[in-house]
Amino acid sequence: MKIKDHDFYDKLGNLPFVEGICLDAKYDVTSPRSVFEKAFELKLIDDEALWLIMLEDRNQTTHTYKRKSASEIYYRIKSYYPSMQAAYAVIQEKYKI
Numbered sequence: 001m002k003i004k005d006h007d008f009y010d011k012l013g014n015l016p017f018v019e020g021i022c023l024d025a026k027y028d029v030t031s032p033r034s035v036f037e038k039a040f041e042l043k044l045i046d047d048e049a050l051w052l053i054m055l056e057d058r059n060q061t062t063h064t065y066k067r068k069s070a071s072e073i074y075y076r077i078k079s080y081y082p083s084m085q086a087a088y089a090v091i092q093e094k095y096k097i
Contacts, residue, residue: 032058044094045087054080 032055040048057073057080064070091097 039087044090045083047083050080050083054083 033052036045036048036051036055039045040051045051057076060069061073064073
C-alpha cells in the first residue's frame, strides 16, 4: 500500500470532523500539529512524539538546502513508514475508508 503524504494528512485531518467532535470551537485541528495531537487523543496514532518529529522533518524538507540535513531526513523517512502504515490501517478499519 502506498501512502502519499497529502492523501494521508487529508484523511487524518478530516477524521475528527467525521467523529463530530470538532463542531465545538474549542477544538483547533487546523494545523498539522493539532491534527496529530487530536489523532493521538483519538488513538488513531500511537506515538505522538514520533509523529511530531515526522512533521518537523516534513517541514524542514521545504526549507532545507544543505545536503547534510537533507540526507539525515532522508534516512529517517524509512523509520516513519511502519507507523504510517499502522495508523492508516486503524483509520481504514475504524472509518471503513
